[in-house]
Amino acid sequence: MKMRSFEGGMLITADMATELRMITLGTTIHPICKEWKNAGLLFQNIDGPFAYGLHIQKNCPRGLQLCIQAFILKCMLFSDDEMSQNKRDDSILYPSSTERRQALIGALTDILWQAAEGGKCCVVLIQDKPCYTPTSQLKHDGITEKLHVFEFTEFGNLKEFIRKYINYFELQSSHGCMLFLYSLILSRTITGILKDAGQSDLNKEFMLLGDKENCTLPLLNLLLTGRATKYLHNGNIEFDRFGELLPTSLIGVKKRSQVGLLYWNTEERDKERTDVGSMLKTPKYPMWVTMVNGHIGLLFSLNYELISDWRAEHVFQLVYYNGLPQQEKHTSLEIDTRYGRIFAAKTALQKREEEKKVPLLEWCIMSKWFGAEVDWKGLKPFT
Secondary structure, eight states: OOOOOOOOOEEOOHHHHHHHHHHHTSOSSSOOOHHHHTOOOOBOOTTSTTTTOBOOOSSTTHHHHHHHHHHHHHHHHHOSSHHHHHOOSGGGGSOOHHHHHHHHHHHHHHHHHHHHTTSOEEEEEEOSSOSSOOOSSSOOOSSGGGEEEEEESSHHHHHHHHHHTTHHHHOGGGTHHHHHHHHHHHHHOHHHHHHHHTOSSOOTTOOSBOTTSOBOHHHHHHHHHSSOOSOOSBSEEEEOTTSOEEEEEEEOBOSOOSSEEEEEOTTSOGGGOOOOOHHHHSOSSSEEEEEETTEEEEEEOSOGGGGTOGGGGSEEEEEEEOOOTTOOSOEEEEEEOSSOOOOOOSSHHHHHHHHHTSOHHHHHHHTTSTTOEEEOTTOOOOO
């Protein structure tokens, strides 16, 4: 597939490149890993069980890809056009090539526009020639030094530009995931990201990629909510659990997100679990990125009423997608919240042993729907 050539755009400067690399990796010396460099936004085989799904990397860019996947599904399932309104059964998960590409274009546009929050949206594309000379403190990494930056203040113009140059984000050879990550950062601005996170300046203590170059919570929040907050709770927390005033406020999520997030970590004690607020647990659309012991996946429903009518939460279906090879079949889970989960154990020890047998994804689901029974419909739980 040949990429469309382009002209114009602002050539990236050494100062801009320094800021981009510092806020992502905390270094301007070492290049980003191969997993990021080789990651694009390509769909799976259109004749397979996951025609709606992107190819998802096992590590590093996985979080970014699955957040984009969530917005793709939002565009496929719940846009206002005739296609999404008339196809609310499973057939909507088998889109044509044109439909799923349009959903990808819509997803990228929505995420960038949300992050810009009324300011300038930025899209970066890559050409062959470096835009600045490397130094001992700013080495070339094969991507950042070749960027051209385009700015937009109109949603329609942004969407049309992404449609025109969508190949740059799809292909591995054009470093599609890195181009989108940089576009997102520049759309939010470095200053905006630092403010979201409660950081006073750019330093190695705050990065959007972790030690293993995986997506951190601030990056996931930036993708899902448009703000790079460090925490998942609602609003700001001023006091600790003992009532003592904190040195600095813990900045959380301040408005209801379009796509939600559910979190579960078996290492956390019950009284010290990560607080996920209603802004993420009850999003505008019935889809949730899941973090289970650091492993990221995606749950979604075809029924919009799941987040608008409490009666729809009695018995309902959730589709799970993680894009990994061990998921060979369409995974539809039946969730029943009517009676609560009952353990047969008679002692605390027996109950703990029973709880260990519960698949981790079910604990994550129960963090929103307490005590829910989960039916895997004959599939062996794989997460």
